[in-house]
Each structure stands twice: as structure tokens, then as C-alpha cells.
Amino acid sequence: MSDQADQPTGAEIQLENVTKRYPGSAEPAVADVSMTIPAGKIVILVGPSGCGKTTTMRMINRLIEPTSGRITIGGEDVQAIDGDRLRRKIGYAIQQAGLFPHFTVAQNIAVVPGLLKWDRKRISDRVDELMDLVGLDAGEFRDRYPRQLSGGQQQRVGVARALAADPPALLMDEPFGAVDPITRGNLQDELLRLQSDLRKTIVFVTHDFDEAVKLGDKIAVLGDQSSIQQYDTPEAILANPANDMVAGFVGAGASLKQLTLLRVRDVSYSDNTLTASAADTTPAALRTRMTEQGRTYALVLDRRRRPVRWVHVRDLGAATSLVTAGRPVGDAVSTQSTLQDALEAILAEGGNAVVTGSRGEYVGTIDIATVTDTIQQLRTEHVEAGRGEA
């Protein structure tokens, strides 16, 4: 949780009556859009294909020049900011990372610092610092080329590159659009973790409403020509879509989507599973403990208390070691995971999913009843909120 006293390092962005008319097009791509993007918040632009999300975003860093209207960052008109300063103020990350294929990871991250003519030592230190920040080992990845990285690793480099000059604002255009759903979930979690420290102003474009709900402090649902259909918190949009178009976007299962707003740490998961250390416990000793305590299942942990195997008491009679007894732990969730991720893990595991802490250590288990109770509670709150408004 971020401290209330934390000052955002981000700067407010304002769009005032911004219009973009591409040459030769009868209709503007973006028509008279005004919105305020608060400092230090993540604002998501979501809407159907072709509605003008990318055009709106790119006018902020002047990759596209508006036909009319005004855009300010930290109160300063972007038209008055020269190219170097604009790059220092606004980082940019795009789908498929957009890395230069013939540059190494380090050279890719160093692009903006290089343009800003930082000295070599400062650039090199910054590259190491950023790689660490986005969870890439500098020793291993610094000198690799983009093609030698997975999609998720490329996206991490893209985010590091966007952050290189420590800009107060970041523009992210479907940055996680091209990776598999699991990597995407991890990258989203990491962005939230980064943001809780960095508190940049982030404008994030996506097609995916679930991603918007998970990441956004506020969501702008856009219609044709970037017309703002609703601009509010995810909670408010899910609970009260402003019109049919927004309702269509929210789609079915609004209460399930609310599971992306809650984290495992917010609910009361249980921590009374019987655990045993694989290194120090024999199968026979564990069996005795389980029988004494009337337990059917136990969780085997490694030396660092990370969950490794589920064992049924029946598995232990013939087992020679806890390292191989029972079955491996499948999908685990962390305390930072959303309840939606937890639900998926519970379904995949067919019962309880293990909850781990920040170093992967066992902290508890979560089951389907915890999730259904939470959905029930959210429903009741909404019904009451709806009555309050009527």
C-alpha cells in the first residue's frame, strides 16, 4: 500500500478541446477531447478498434500533432517543449516492445540517455539499475539482442527503456498486447509494483477491459473519435456503467471482473495447512503428525519454505522421501495476485491454491469458498449502493 504522504513524481496532463483531423479524412480521428490525467495515477484509455486511442495518446508526446486544441504536462504546453526535453518528460512503451533489433538490451535501454548525452558511466549505471527494477539480471541479459529474449523479457526491456530518463509521465500503448496471458498477468503485477514506488503519471491504451480494471486508477471508456463515454474509477464503472456502450464494454460477469480489483492480501485466506520441511522430516514422521492431528493433506516445503508438494496421508506409507512423495504443487498465487488469478489457480489445482509471499515462501492457502463469499459480499454492497442512489 502506498503511503498517503508519498508525493507523486508524476505530472498532471491536460487535454483541452483536442482535435486531430488526418489529411484526406472526412471525419476527425479525434474530435474535441478534453480530459485531465491526474499526477501519479494510471489512466487507461479503452475502447473499440479505430476509436482514436492511439492518436489521442500520441498527441501527448507529439508523435502526432493535434489539428487544434492544447495539451499541457505539469502546466506546460507540449508545443513549447523541444524534442529533448519532451523525451525526458515522457517515456513511451509500445506493443511488442519496439526494440531496435541490432542493439543489445543495454543499448536499447540507453537510447534516450544517449540522446541526452549522459556520460558513459552514468548511462551504464542507469542501465543496471533499470534492469534490476524490471526484474532482469544485468549480468545475463545486458549484452543479448532482442531476438534472444522471450516476449515477456522484451516487454520488460521496453518498460526499462521508457523509464530510462526518469520521466514524470509514461505513455504505454498496448505494451502487453503481444504476450501470453500468464506472462501478461505477471507483467501487469510488476507494473503495479513499480508504480507503487515510482508514482508516475501513466496513460495506458488497451483493448482489454479486464486489463483496464486491473491496472487503472481511472478508466476512460472512449467511443468514436475518442468521445469520452465515461471517465471514472473501475469500481464506479463496473457498478454503474453510464450508457449502453459502456455496459457493452463492461460485458457480462461484472461481479467476476470485480475479482480483478481485489488482491489475495485483501481477503482472509487460511494459514492453517499442516506443513513439513522436505529436508528435515521423514515420511513416517509426517504420517504420525498427520494422524495425530486428523489431517488428510499436508504441504511439503523446501529449505526456503517454498511450497513443493502436496501429500495425502495415504501417499506416505510407501514414500521414501518427502521430496518425491505426493504430487507437485501446481499454480501458486502470491498475496499480490488478484482474486481472479486466485480463482484460476484454485480451479487448475482442483481445490486449494497455495498462497506465497514476496520471496515465494508459503503463507497460506485459498479456496473457492473464500472467493464465492467475496463475490457475495460485493453483490450485497452493490445492491445497497444502488438503493442508496434510487
Ligand SMILES: Nc1ncnc2c1ncn2[C@@H]1O[C@H](COP(=O)(O)OP(=O)(O)OP(=O)(O)O)[C@@H](O)[C@H]1O
Ligand atoms: N496516419 C493516419 N492517416 C489517416 N488516418 C489515420 C491515420 N492513423 C490513424 N488513422 C485513422 O484514425 C482513426 C483512429 O485511429 P487510432 O489508431 O487512433 O485508433 P485506435 O483506437 O488506437 O485503434 P486500435 O485499437 O485498432 O489500435 C482510425 O479510423 C484510423 O483509420
